[in-house]
Structures are given as structure tokens and as C-alpha cells.
Amino acid sequence: MAASPASVESVIRPLGSCLTKLGFEVYPLKVGWYNSVLPPSLHLPYPDDTLAVVVLSTPAMFEQAFLPFLEQRGIQKLCDPVDQCVRDCVSTAVSQVRVECFSELKVDVRYDYELLPSRKPKFLAQTAAHVSGAAFYYQQSDVTDQPWAGKKMFGVCIHPSFGGWFAIRALLVFEDVTVGSELVQPAPPDCVPSREDRIKLLEAFNFRWQDWSYRDTVPPAQTYSERQKEYFSTAPALRLALLRTWGLLPEEEVQPDLSPDEQSQANGHG
Template sequence: MERCVVALEEKIRDYLGNLGFEIYPFKVGWYNEALPPAFHLPYPDNTLAFVVVSIPAMFDKAFKPFLRNQVLKKIRDPIDQCISYHLTLVKQSLDNQQLDIMYDYEMLPNRKPRFLAQTAAHVAGAAYYYQRKDVQQDPWGEKKIYGVCIHPRYGGWFAIRALLLFPEVEVPFLLRNSPIDCVTTEEKRITLLEKFNFHWKDWSYRDIIEVKDKYSEEQKMYFATPPAERLKLLNLQEDLQKNANY
């Protein structure tokens, strides 16, 4: 079984790695034990799952080629469609292997997210989820402070996109990889949470550590543009009108 799981992981990684994605395996039980029951994933504890994250290279390696080659449907953000397209191809490539995919933008009927992306990234060892509880001398009083994940190589220049869950694959033998604590001082953690909560629009929290790569100016402009205006930015409006009947 271990050999089959390694082969499965390599197959997924070989495809997605060339497109600017990373995958990290984890057991559903690790995720569930970190959260209250209302947020648990409805699978046995030993079920194999992967968290999928996009790194800066995804924009040029996956997204721009997708825009050139695919017919867009005016239903979601083009980035969401691109990721769905590639993960659907992954699913098809696995033949009869049962695979459930959860996307970061999906909501349950009660308006809760289908999964908590930052918790998943943390338990899988992809990125460290820095929260208020990681600061000993809390300076914020009654203010609401949201946590943020930092990737050890890309800082905040990445995104958590999806979960891949394999209901028929159990991995009691899977060893846990702890996320790398790369924002190690109290001062830097306070700075990180301050920047993320109160100055997130200036991108500065993403550079809390020295990074291997970051979003290009083109990519930053795209993500800084309101979703309703992104198609215009990409000169896609006419294409969508032509393909409105697809």
C-alpha cells in the first residue's frame, strides 16, 4: 500500500509541478483534530488527502496558457476555472481511483466554507499558520485579528487552492511533516499580523521573510483588480460574448 501511495503522489506531483502547483499529503484526522466538529471533513481519520497550493510560477505556466487555449464560461473567476480544469485532468488521469476535490471558494449550504484552507496547509506542512495565539504579548485588545499562512520559500506569495481526497485510500503509516516556523520572533509575528490585518492591500505582509520568488507586476495587477473587472483587464470580454452560448 505504501508503494501505491508513493506512486499516486508522484503521478499527481509530476503533472501539477510543471504548472506551478505544489501538493502536500496529510491524513484527514490531523485536520479534524485541529478543529471543532462543525468543521470536520466527513471521512475516516486515516483517509489520504493532499492540499494543493499555487506558487508564483502558476500564473505563467498554467493560467496564461489556459486563457489562450480554453473557452471561458462566465460563471467564476478565470483563475478558479483554470485550477478546476487542471485538477479535473488529474482526476481523469487516475483512471478508476475515486477522488473528491474541494475548492477553496466552495461553500456549504450553511455558508461555511467546505474546508478551512489555512488549517489544511498547516497540518499538511505546506505553510505555517500564524495566529493571535502565536504572540505572547498580545497588543490588540478587543480588535479582531485574523491569522495568515506563510510559506517557507514564497512567504505570502502563494495561494491555497484545493483539497484532493481519496476516500478509498487509508494511510495509517503516513508520517506527519510539521510546517516550517519561518517567522520566529515575537516582533516579526506581530508585524506580520499587523500588516495582514490592517495593511493587506499594500502586499507588504507577503515579504515578511526573504522569498525565492514572488508575483510579477502583471500578476500583482491582475489580483489587485476587482474580480468583475479582471476580464476587461485580460481583454477577454469580446471572447466571452462570442462564446456566450457554450
């Protein structure tokens, strides 16, 4: 596929058209932006000017994509229902890109829950969101004069519109699409600029993540609905039973509990 500004637009337009109405956001990036901030062992194996797209789910995804997916399609055994919904939505969008753009387009789709044989994630979701400009990835290194006495603090992304009420779902690498100077790297919006607020954010995320207070670090334009909060507050092994009580799954589709490994992969996708 020839490299040109039109080739990039011809990918982003149908991808966004399919996914935005379902409560997702798409942000283009160059593979080189991602690789430049990571050690070689974590690089994506593509040239720096290859087009990639990070896909986020907003609070609207639950009602606009997930619940209709359950009603229309049902789910497979022993797989996280949200993961199945995201995979279905992304696959449909990629198919539409191929219809409108190039039928033989090669797309490496990596989901947030997938692991390599080495047990490393297939991509670092928060890094991808940061370098694309979608959300600022606040890390321990972003706090000067740290108060944690050498304690390891995990970082967290904050979205300029939704705060912490969103999730990073997938990275799509369009192997045939080369990006030129038309795509300029945007800086992610620094929604938490002060040292004090960054300390509060990281402490809320690391020490009290269950109460979800870190998600309100910036006033969100939209939060999860009460039903969505109930779903993601429920242990992964119990979510199918919850969906059955909502009338979204027939009784025979309720499956046994997930294994510990499957539970660990399902955890935190909200």
C-alpha cells in the same frame, strides 16, 4: 483499493507530475491531522487514516497554467477565470491518477472558493496547509502578551520559500486510500519565530493587506510577476476587461459585472 505504502505513492506521483510543471505544489496529509485541530462541526466526514492532498499555487502558476489556459481553452460566463483554470488543472491531474492507479478511485475535491449550504467553507484552507507542513498558519494565539486589546486579528499562512506569494487552492480527499505509518506528519516551517515579527506580520495582514507587504515577511524565492500583480490588484468585476486589453479574451467573451456574492467569493484568491 488496498491500503499500502505503494497505494499512497501511486496517488502522489502522478498528481505531482501533472501539477508541479504548472506551478502548483502538492502536500499529502491524513484526514485525522486536519480533524484533530478543529471542532466536530468542521470535520471532514472520513476516517482519520484517509489520504488527503492540499494543493497550493506558486507564483509560477500564473504564467505556466493560467495564461496558457486562457489562450487555449477560454472561460465560461460569470465564473472567476483563475478558479476555472485551477479546476481544469486539478481535474486533469485527478484523471491521470485514475489512469495510472485505479479507474474507479473516489476523490472528493474541495476548492477554496466553495461553500457548503450552511455558508461555511468546504474546507479551512489555512488549517489544511498548516497540518500538511506546507506553510505555517500564524494566528493571534501564536503571539504572547498581545498588543491588540481584545481586537480580533485574522491569521495568515506563510510559505517557507514564497512567503505570502502563494495561494491555497484545493483539498483532495482520496476516499479509497488508507494511509499507514509510512506518512509521518511534518511540522510546518516556523519562518516567523519572534514575537515582534509575528506582530508585524499580523498587523500588516489585517491593517494593510492591500499593499501586500505581509507577503514579504520572509525573503521570497519568487514573487508574482508585474502582470500577475496587476491582475490580482484589479477588482474582480474588472478582471475580464483587463484580460481583453491583454488580448487574451475576444470582445464577445467579456461578460457583465459579477454579482456582489460572486465578487466576495472571487476576492482574495490571489
